Amino acid sequence: MPSKYDWPPAEKRSLIGKRIDRLEGSAKVTGAAHYAYDIHRPGMLVAKLLVSPHAHARVKSIDTSAAEKLPGVRAVKVISPPGTEVQWEGTEIAAVAADTEQLARDGVRALRVEYEILPHLVKEEDLNKAAGMTKPALEQTSGNPDQAFATADVVHEGYYGLPTVTHCCQEAHGQVVEWEGDKCTFYATTQALSRIGGDLAKELSAAPGFGTVKPSQVRVLCEHMGGGFGSKFGHERWGVVCAQLAKQLGKPVKLMLDRDQELLMAGARPSDFAKVKIGAKRDGSVVAWESESWSTGGPGGGGPPPLPYVFTIPNQRRRHISVATHTGPARAWRAPNHPQACLLTMCALDDLADKLGLDPLELFLKNAGLSPRGDVYRTELLKAAELMDWKAKWHPRSRLTAGPVKRGVGLSVHTWGGRGHDSDCRMMIHPDGSVQAQLASQDLGTGTRTVIGIVAAETLGLPVRAVQVQIGDTNYPPSGASGGSTTVGGVSASTRRAATKALDKLLETVAPSLGTTPDKLVAVDGRVYVAGDPSKGLTWKAACAKLSKPISELGRNPARDEGNLNDSGVGGVEMAEVEVDTETGVVAVKKMVVVQDCGLIINLKAAESQCYGAVSMAMSGALYEERIFDEATGRMLNADMEFTKTTGLADTGEVVVHMMTGMYDNRGVIGLGEPPVVSPMAAIANAVTNAIGVRVPTMPMTPDKVLATLEKGGRA
Amino acid sequence: MRKDKKGFSRRSFLQGVGVAAAAPAGARAAPPRVATVGPGPVRMALRVNGRIHSLRLEPRVTLLEALRDSLELTGAKKVCDRGACGSCTVLLDGHPVYACGVLAIEAQGKDVRTIEGLAGGGRLHPLQASFVEHDALQCGFCTPGFVMAAKAFLDKHPTPTTEEIRLGLGGNLCRCGTYLGIRQAVAEAAREMKGGRRA
Numbered sequence: 001m002p003s004k005y006d007w008p009p010a011e012k013r014s015l016i017g018k019r020i021d022r023l024e025g026s027a028k029v030t031g032a033a034h035y036a037y038d039i040h041r042p043g044m045l046v047a048k049l050l051v052s053p054h055a056h057a058r059v060k061s062i063d064t065s066a067a068e069k070l071p072g073v074r075a076v077k078v079i080s081p082p083g084t085e086v087q088w089e090g091t092e093i094a095a096v097a098a099d100t101e102q103l104a105r106d107g108v109r110a111l112r113v114e115y116e117i118l119p120h121l122v123k124e125e126d127l128n129k130a131a132g133m134t135k136p137a138l139e140q141t142s143g144n145p146d147q148a149f150a151t152a153d154v155v156h157e158g159y160y161g162l163p164t165v166t167h168c169c170q171e172a173h174g175q176v177v178e179w180e181g182d183k184c185t186f187y188a189t190t191q192a193l194s195r196i197g198g199d200l201a202k203e204l205s206a207a208p209g210f211g212t213v214k215p216s217q218v219r220v221l222c223e224h225m226g227g228g229f230g231s232k233f234g235h236e237r238w239g240v241v242c243a244q245l246a247k248q249l250g251k252p253v254k255l256m257l258d259r260d261q262e263l264l265m266a267g268a269r270p271s272d273f274a275k276v277k278i279g280a281k282r283d284g285s286v287v288a289w290e291s292e293s294w295s296t297g298g299p300g301g302g303g304p305p306p307l308p309y310v311f312t313i314p315n316q317r318r319r320h321i322s323v324a325t326h327t328g329p330a331r332a333w334r335a336p337n338h339p340q341a342c343l344l345t346m347c348a349l350d351d352l353a354d355k356l357g358l359d360p361l362e363l364f365l366k367n368a369g370l371s372p373r374g375d376v377y378r379t380e381l382l383k384a385a386e387l388m389d390w391k392a393k394w395h396p397r398s399r400l401t402a403g404p405v406k407r408g409v410g411l412s413v414h415t416w417g418g419r420g421h422d423s424d425c426r427m428m429i430h431p432d433g434s435v436q437a438q439l440a441s442q443d444l445g446t447g448t449r450t451v452i453g454i455v456a457a458e459t460l461g462l463p464v465r466a467v468q469v470q471i472g473d474t475n476y477p478p479s480g481a482s483g484g485s486t487t488v489g490g491v492s493a494s495t496r497r498a499a500t501k502a503l504d505k506l507l508e509t510v511a512p513s514l515g516t517t518p519d520k521l522v523a524v525d526g527r528v529y530v531a532g533d534p535s536k537g538l539t540w541k542a543a544c545a546k547l548s549k550p551i552s553e554l555g556r557n558p559a560r561d562e563g564n565l566n567d568s569g570v571g572g573v574e575m576a577e578v579e580v581d582t583e584t585g586v587v588a589v590k591k592m593v594v595v596q597d598c599g600l601i602i603n604l605k606a607a608e609s610q611c612y613g614a615v616s617m618a619m620s621g622a623l624y625e626e627r628i629f630d631e632a633t634g635r636m637l638n639a640d641m642e643f644t645k646t647t648g649l650a651d652t653g654e655v656v657v658h659m660m661t662g663m664y665d666n667r668g669v670i671g672l673g674e675p676p677v678v679s680p681m682a683a684i685a686n687a688v689t690n691a692i693g694v695r696v697p698t699m700p701m702t703p704d705k706v707l708a709t710l711e712k713g714g715r716a
Numbered sequence: 717m718r719k720d721k722k723g724f725s726r727r728s729f730l731q732g733v734g735v736a737a738a739a740p741a742g743a744r745a746a747p748p749r750v751a752t753v754g755p756g757p758v759r760m761a762l763r764v765n766g767r768i769h770s771l772r773l774e775p776r777v778t779l780l781e782a783l784r785d786s787l788e789l790t791g792a793k794k795v796c797d798r799g800a801c802g803s804c805t806v807l808l809d810g811h812p813v814y815a816c817g818v819l820a821i822e823a824q825g826k827d828v829r830t831i832e833g834l835a836g837g838g839r840l841h842p843l844q845a846s847f848v849e850h851d852a853l854q855c856g857f858c859t860p861g862f863v864m865a866a867k868a869f870l871d872k873h874p875t876p877t878t879e880e881i882r883l884g885l886g887g888n889l890c891r892c893g894t895y896l897g898i899r900q901a902v903a904e905a906a907r908e909m910k911g912g913r914r915a
Contacts, residue, residue: 025848026840028856029863031791031831038790101781102774170795170803170857170891226793226857227891259796445855445892609851609897616893641796641889649895650886 005497005563007600007668008458014525015458017661019605022450023469024224024443033224036189039176041252045074047097047245048104049238050111051261052086055326055634056120059084059093059113067096067110072103074249076111077241086115087299088328089635090264092237097245097253120326122629124296125161125273125698130323134294137322138304143315148288152279155288156352160344161273162681162699163626164296166263167333168644171226173266174256175239177246184218184243186235191228192481193220194440196235197474203240210244220440223472228444229617230332231267233481260639268627269333270297272305272340273698276348278313284358284366286349289313293344294321297330305341310377310413310571311349311370326634327627332483335416335674339618339681343699346412346682350689354397360411360686361385361394373571377413380573380595380660384411387593387656388575397693404583407590410686411575414678418598418671419568420489420557421480427456427498429506429551433541435460437498438470441479441491446673447606448487454602455492459499461523462540477554485671489566490557492602492669497562498555505551510543567667572596574615574679576687577653582710585703587623587688590653592680597660599670604659611657611676618680620646623700645700753821760821764789765833771820779823780804780815783830791831791860802888805861805868806830812868812887831860834867843867846905852897858890866902876906 007016027033064076079092086093096107121133149155169189176187190196197218204213225232242255257266274293280286295302301322308316333339349367353360365381368374385391393409401407428436437456443449449469456467470476480490507518510528514521514536522531529537557565577591594611601607624645628637638644681699688706689695694713696705710716754775762769762779764787771786780797783789783806792815795803799817806815807829834841840848843866853859862885869884870876876884881902890898 021848022851022853024856025851025853026844028853028859029831029840029844029847030835031789031860033856034790035793035857037794038784040785040788040790100774101785102776168891170793170801170855172795224856227855229891256794259798445853445857447854605851609854609894612896613854613893616895617891640798640800642798642800646889646891647893647895648886648889649898650882652893652895652899655896 003563005500005565007565010662010665013458015454015464017601017604020450020454020464020603022447022606023453023464024449035171035224035226036175036187036222037171037226037256039187039254041176041178044176044252044254045097045099045249046101046104047095047242047253047255048101048108049095049257049261050093050108051264052089052091052093053635054086054115054117055089055122056118057086057115058118059086060116061114062094063112064094066112067107070103070107070110072099073107074098075245076107077245079237079241088265088326090261090328095241095245095255097249120634122325122327122634123631124271124294124323124325127294127321133324135301135322136319137301138318138320141317145288145290145315145317148315149277149279152287153282154352154355155277155279156348156355157275157277158348158351159275159697160347161697162271162340162343162621164268164271164327165621165625166627166644167229167231167267167331168263168641168646169227169229169231172257172259172262173232173236173238175242176252176254177243178252179247182217184213186218186220186243188220188222189225189232190220190222190442191232191444191483193222193442193472193474194478195481196220200235200239200243203235204243207244220474221472222442225442225444229334230336230483233332233483259641263639263644264636265328267331267333268298268328270295270302270330270340272302272344274344276344278348278352280352280356284356284363286311286313286352286367286370287315289316291344292319294323295340296323296325296327298327299324299329302330303337305337305344307341307344309341309345310415311345311367313370327629334677338414338416338674338678339621342412342414342678343682343685347685347695350410350686351695359394361390364411364413373569376571376597377573380571383658384573384575384593384595387658388577388591390575393577394690397690400693404581406580406582406691407577408580408687408689408691409575409577410683410690411573412679412682412686413571413573414675415569415571416485416675416678417568418485418489418570418674420493420566420669421486423479423490423494423557424477425491425494425498425555426477427502427553427555429502429544429547431544431547431550433544434468435462435466436468436470437495438476439479439491439494440474440476441471441487442482443471444482446487446610447603448482448491450606451488451602452491452495455495456499459496460503462526485673485675488602488671489669493557493565494555496555496565497559498553501553501555502551505553506543506547509546510538513546514538564668566669567599568670570597570670570675572675572679574683576680576683578684578687578691580688580691580706582692585706587701587706588653589619589684592653592655594655594657594676595660596672596676597664598672598675599667600665601659601661602669604661607659607672608657610672612655614676615655615680616647616652618677619651619684621699622681622684626700760824762820762823762828763826764828765830773820775819775821777820778816779818779820779828782820783815789830789832793857793861795857802865803858803861805864805888807864807868810868810871812865831864834863842908843870843901843905846901846908850897850901850904852894852901854892854894858888862888862890862898870902870906870909874906874910878903
């Protein structure tokens with residue numbers, strides 16, 4: 001017997017799975033939505049950071065005297081005292097708080113710092129230049145790769161890679177902090193509302209002379225936030241400094257990173273480069289894999305990507321080298337390690353297909369059984385091929401399209417987990433009929449707020465707008481951090497349980513007046529009535545009027561014995577069609593096809609938006625985006641939004657998104673933030689290769705690299 | 717006065733241009749007397765969304781900073797602060813400008829329109845309604861700038877082709893990647909506004 005907490009069957013869903021406008025839409029299009037960057041408090045001061053201009057240096061001295069004498073400067077706080085070894089350009093050296101932003105900048109400019117400059121390494125693609133900074137991080141063998149390669153009919157060897165890119169969230173990192181006595185309010189732009197207050201309290205308590213701060217003294221607020229993509233989980237060093245300055249000065253302080261600081265230190269995706277060897281039988285069965293990969297994520301090096309990706313090739317040997325560099329440290333970036341592993345694997349498979357004389361679609365279909373969800377991929381590959389008109393568009397590399405502008409198609413597959421995180425939801429039903437869902441969760445722009453509203457409204461038989469969704473405040477019950485596509489599964493499950501329990505309470509109250517028992521009652525279309533007899537019932541408002549006090553019920557995820565509401569593990573397929581101008585080297589993405597499953601979809605509109613957005617973001621990595629360093633000075637050359645190139649409106653071609661709705665609903669809700677961002681880079685890289693017949697080995701495929709590849713391949 | 721001789725910022729450049737533009741370069745005669753203001757706060761008046769605001773601000777304060785920090789009109793966002801991303805787009809006498817690249821003092825005597833002044837009478841402007849309907853926003857941090865850029869674009873191109881929309885809104889960046897929704901939203905709003913339901 002299904003649990004009453006289960007999702008309603010398809011024919012009974014009035015909101016779940018439909019295309020619903022996001023609840024905060026009006027606030028965001030009118031400028032009324034307030035983000036941390038927009039917070040104004042009475043008497044608020046502004047702080048700005050001085051950061052290291054050197055990639056590797058030791059701080060010798062800091063002279064703050066001139067800055068402290070400037071009008072309007074209220075405090076100077078040294079963050080990296082003399083003796084500190086700076087490991088990347090952008091390291092925080094000191095902060096200045098002043099009456100205005102302009103005066104804070106004057107203060108920063110007046111600081112005098114002497115550095116002892118130390119040797120640096122900022123580039124990792126050429127391992128020969130990385131001596132002393134490398135560390136073997138992995139060597140794994142399974143099966144018998146040597147024998148498998150020896151008996152394979154076809155063996156391909158290739159080199160592929162992608163550099164580090166930044167997160168470049170639209171809203172910079174930072175916060176406003178205000179103290180009232182020992183109570184701290186932290187206005188954050190965060191993916192981890194429920195966590196950072198405790199982390200901040202712990203670090204403040206450990207700081208000399210600050211006294212003990214309990215987590216309960218810190219209230220974190222984040223009503224809206226301007227993007228995170230994996231880079232906003234921390235309370236941050238600048239958050240601690242901001243809290244210390246605010247306490248010291250007895251005034252609210254705002255400290256937001258400047259854009260160059262944001263790109264230097266507030267998040268990057270690790271690079272990955274690999275020499276790959278891959279072997280197959282004549283019929284296309286892939287039998288052997290060998291890879292030597294290396295990557296950097298800054299001073300901590302870079303971990304191994306999950307190679308080979310998606311396909312568990314029976315015989316494999318993997319080696320990985322971690323390279324430490326003097327660059328801003330890596331942070332989780334949408335689907336950590338997956339875009340890298342995807343590119344390295346899918347490009348090698350595509351080249352192998354060419355060597356076998358096979359259409360890569362056939363090769364992928366043939367080997368789908370090597371993945372944990374072969375049937376899902378087979379279905380999706382065929383659907384994507386239909387939407388792309390693949391059979392008509394694909395051509396062997398030996399038969400390029402005519403004219404200087406070449407057309408080609410490419411494909412890639414991906415996977416992700418995405419099980420719902422721990423989440424508590426409090427559902428309140430008031431005697432006046434109003435309803436609130438309360439969670440200390442956050443909406444990154446993914447549509448979390450709307451998902452909560454849809455689930456609560458569906459459960460209570462109300463319109464979405466009848467539910468007040470209250471999030472972004474640690475006074476509500478705790479909910480997990482929004483990372484790894486875990487939010488939608490977590491909050492939808494906790495909300496469903498809380499709403500079901502609250503409704504049970506309401507039905508218990510109402511049943512006697514309708515001369516029935518609670519189990520006979522349903523809540524549908526704004527009414528509470530006897531199942532099968534809508535005339536025997538009350539309006540929602542009249543039903544709630546029978547309450548003598550508000551109902552307050554807590555729903556949790558996970559919850560034993562309260563239904564299986566979410567799951568983990570999805571597959572997706574993406575195909576790209578490109579045009580490459582062989583005279584200019586410019587690549588244009590004409591069409592992308594995304595076919596994705598994510599279990600039960602709560603809001604189809606938001607789900608499709610995730611896919612559209614993911615294609616756009618990943619396209620930047622394929623064609624434009626790279627963190628560029630100057631080897632001589634160790635400095636980042638494009639710490640701005642003009643030369644850190646990201647996809648614009650004009651760059652985006654047609655995108656066709658097909659969600660595998662209905663097929664996997666019984667699995668419950670599975671997250672979608674990461675999966676569709678994994679494949680586009682590999683699909684576009686394979687499409688470019690199909691178009692011009694030769695492979696541009698590393699991302700981004702900028703015109704200069706495309707032209708150099710054509711030249712080298714004798715195709716210019 | 718700013719003493720840093722090494723630093724040459726966009727703002728110091730703009731500031732210089734703002735006060736010295738009247739002086740011909742390389743003039744042989746004694747330079748003509750030009751009015752200079754600052755350093756330090758000076759009086760200025762800004763007309764924003766039809767209302768005049770009197771302010772005392774340093775001449776180096778940008779229009780974006782004046783709107784956000786002094787008038788608490790925070791719809792226009794500070795993102796790149798270097799005229800690259802468009803998130804601070806406002807209208808100056810009907811023309812879209814990056815408010816981070818305009819000094820507040822230069823905006824005097826002009827009509828400044830911000831996102832806060834777009835909706836009227838408690839109703840969303842058709843562009844705003846269309847952005848919501850087509851989910852042309854995710855985190856929403858680029859949205860006010862995009863809506864204002866789209867407003868200026870449609871004022872100039874009331875019946876745009878798909879290609880005109882594609883190229884005409886290239887001056888704004890969205891990291892969430894809501895471009896497809898924005899394209900649809902602008903096309904739909906153009907149809908609706910042309911239909912005369914609301915100008």
